[in-house]
Amino acid sequence: MKQNTKRSADSVPLSDVDLRLLRIFATIVNCNGFSAAQISLGMSQATISTHMRHLEERLRVRLCERGRGGFFLTDEGQKVYNACLDLFGSLDRFQTAMGDVVGELGGVLSFGTVDAMVTNPALNLDLAIAAFHRRAPRVTLEFDVATPQILSQGLLSGTYQVVLMPAPARPVNTTAQVLFHETQKLYCGRSHPLFGVADTDLTPDLLARQSFAGRTYMPRLPICGVDFDWQAASPHMEGTLILLLSGAFIGFLPEHYAATEVQSGRLRVLAADRFTFEDPFQIVYARQSPPRAAVALAQAIIANCATAQNR
């Protein structure tokens, strides 16, 4: 018998055995060298060398330069390495799915959120995660911080299974629940010209003339009736904060996030009553066949959120 089997030497590698080579390759890259990878891989460096040769033969490409001059990836090696990480992600997800089938919560769960969620007093993310880990101790939790765009995209592409993000942009085919509303107020730094101006003098017109620092992903529409003059933008809160502290810009921050800076006198609220809006936040996960661990995490977060609209 045995008609096909043997992988034709001219075809690209991939399949079965080769997967191990890819894992070895990735480990070598992480360890930055063959010798250093010995411990991680638990094999002699002679063996490692052999494996690398096999992989490079399959791919017909040199993946890394090595030797006395140091270890570094070639261009192709970099691409392959990236592709590997993607692939391993898929394999993780498969493993999670497998664990689901068997009934045990296991594998890897990727959670993504926008930044500045720690200081939020209503959302007890730490407690939620503790609770989740108690309930699903064998799940490896991957915690990532990114922009809403990246998050919703990653949710669709499977990079994230659960995501915490502002509400306006809910991706299709997902289940979402609004968790809380974040109060955003307008601030400026101590050295900003408006720092000493009385609230009553802060006309929309005056504010519209100031350099404004916004969130990169926000639409540049008028806010609270003011058509701000976007002169800077940052995708995250910390960036915005620094811009404001510089004294060159005014901009919005979540109240809880700005609180400490306000107390220390480095930041000031501008007409708190007039320039404020509520940003709704939601917890989102895939609608069809979300891993049970994903649902568990979402529930843990909802349960631990003080102001959650518990349906």
Next chain:
Amino acid sequence: MKQNTKRSADSVPLSDVDLRLLRIFATIVNCNGFSAAQISLGMSQATISTHMRHLEERLRVRLCERGRGGFFLTDEGQKVYNACLDLFGSLDRFQTAMGDVVGELGGVLSFGTVDAMVTNPALNLDLAIAAFHRRAPRVTLEFDVATPQILSQGLLSGTYQVVLMPAPARPVNTTAQVLFHETQKLYCGRSHPLFGVADTDLTPDLLARQSFAGRTYMPRLPICGVDFDWQAASPHMEGTLILLLSGAFIGFLPEHYAATEVQSGRLRVLAADRFTFEDPFQIVYARQSPPRAAVALAQAIIANCATAQNR
């Protein structure tokens, strides 16, 4: 040496060797039985049986019932099978990426389109595919027909690399080019009350009172000034066509698609001059790191489209 390595028996399977088992499993499912899979797999039924046992031991779940009573998947087996198809898709994509690195166009390329694209005279999809295959003969082309929603979602999740769909809903992080405009006109079937009515008597008001069959994914807004009475919807053209032929509904179809039915007298245009609109169609693919084969296919389609706005 050798500290970890060995997969702990209690952990879920996955890894290296097991991948082969999954492939075997999928083949068995496709063949609907062990004996039938012998030829496809090129191994004796005894061997196949052994493999299945191994897989089920790893997963600690019975995947299928077999025996004289017939072959069928258990619930778990069905889930695993689905997860497998996902996983194989990821592996295909990895292989494509690998081919890209080496410089040869290979692997699998998934193309998705809405239906009723064959009869479109401007778009020479057949020619485009022929040209693409000449240029990239080693690429396995997967051709799928689906709704715009599914298509744009699949584009983001990596299920499709290239997609042909109506223009309004372009997903983020993609490259798109409008290819052509499809002329949509209003039709009704031979047995419909309006079939004999003169065009001049077809007032918007009269049309608004007819039962209307629309496309599932279209927003239910007024079209050409008429607020149609949605009483049926289908996600594809063929469904819409049957609804119209039934004589119970009026509805829009692409002109080229309705042409044959109009000629045979089974369909009639309703006031062609007044009730018509142009639906723009676009070719879309991922913006960052699209496989080169994807770009090649997109270009082939653009090149072969008569009315393409060649930038």
Next chain:
DNA sequence: AGGTCATTTCGAAAAATATCTATGTTTTCA
């Protein structure tokens, strides 16, 4: 030139895998 470091190559032994043939077991159907 000599020494060192990182890797490569070689050859052989051990371990794991894959597969077959032949023979049971179970279930269905006549």
Next chain:
DNA sequence: TGAAAACATAGATATTTTTCGAAATGACCT
């Protein structure tokens, strides 16, 4: 009840894979 179909199991064997130790290479430093 018995034959046939579909699968399971056992034992034997061939093949592949993995790994290591030891020696070789080759660049770099002094």
